Amino acid sequence: MPAKFLAYPVFAALIGFTIGGCQEQTRETGAPEEEEQNDSERKTDEWSYDGETGPGQWGELDDAYAACADGKEQSPVNIESAQVEENEGSGDLEINYQSSSFSLANNGHSIQANAVDLENHLVIDEEEYELAQFHFHQPSEHLVNSQRYEMELHLVHETENGDAAVLGIMIEEGEENSTLSYLWDQLPLEETEEDVTIEEPVDLQALLPEDQTNFQYEGSLTTPPCTEEVKWMVFEEPIEMSEEQIQEFKEIYHKNHRPEQPLEGREIIKN
Numbered sequence: 001m002p003a004k005f006l007a008y009p010v011f012a013a014l015i016g017f018t019i020g021g022c023q024e025q026t027r028e029t030g031a032p033e034e035e036e037q038n039d040s041e042r043k044t045d046e047w048s049y050d051g052e053t054g055p056g057q058w059g060e061l062d063d064a065y066a067a068c069a070d071g072k073e074q075s076p077v078n079i080e081s082a083q084v085e086e087n088e089g090s091g092d093l094e095i096n097y098q099s100s101s102f103s104l105a106n107n108g109h110s111i112q113a114n115a116v117d118l119e120n121h122l123v124i125d126e127e128e129y130e131l132a133q134f135h136f137h138q139p140s141e142h143l144v145n146s147q148r149y150e151m152e153l154h155l156v157h158e159t160e161n162g163d164a165a166v167l168g169i170m171i172e173e174g175e176e177n178s179t180l181s182y183l184w185d186q187l188p189l190e191e192t193e194e195d196v197t198i199e200e201p202v203d204l205q206a207l208l209p210e211d212q213t214n215f216q217y218e219g220s221l222t223t224p225p226c227t228e229e230v231k232w233m234v235f236e237e238p239i240e241m242s243e244e245q246i247q248e249f250k251e252i253y254h255k256n257h258r259p260e261q262p263l264e265g266r267e268i269i270k271n
Helices: 017-029 032-045 055-061 063-070 178-185 243-250
Strands: 084-086 093-096 102-106 111-115 121-124 127-137 151-158 164-173 214-220 228-235 239-241 268-270
């Protein structure tokens, strides 16, 4: 999640042979401060979804990622019906979406559509959150009654003060998603240095499920730096994508999801 949502966040290419050679030269010439700085940059850039830089090690890769290991309000979570409380007048959500333009990026961790303008926003308890970007995970990050879906869509919003709110939409296999079909035709297969211009707007309202019942809780970004105090609203009803659309995404990113995190006594409100 860019800037704060580096969703979502800074997605740099892996450091290659040239930089490795520079580090070797630094060691030979005895410049430890520069070497330490290069090590720090390498750690920041190289978080991933598996191996030595996978989710279990995120908190150790950089001091800025400490919340990934130490936070008490981390996302995603398993939403169990037995633990859900009914809305009692808080967490009112108003969605104001329309057909809008986006640019498309392969940021090294997901496919992300970045808002070209600020036409779309949420209102939560009278506070406005502007849509910054949306991106995808495969399979879903959140679980509902321990069920994991084929994919999950995250629409990431922020206030003028940088507070974050995310709409989570589960995706199951079914009919072709016509709202995303044009965007899907433009999917960048490799990591991009510059965004791809998408000429046809995306009808965000048509992207939402018909039943907008949702589960709300206080959580975090699901990628480093795992920043907390993020408002989450996960729709109960999934949307559909075709087997072909899901497979096209999996050929680019497969298993780009963070494992579920402990609920730590947090409330989940059904709204």
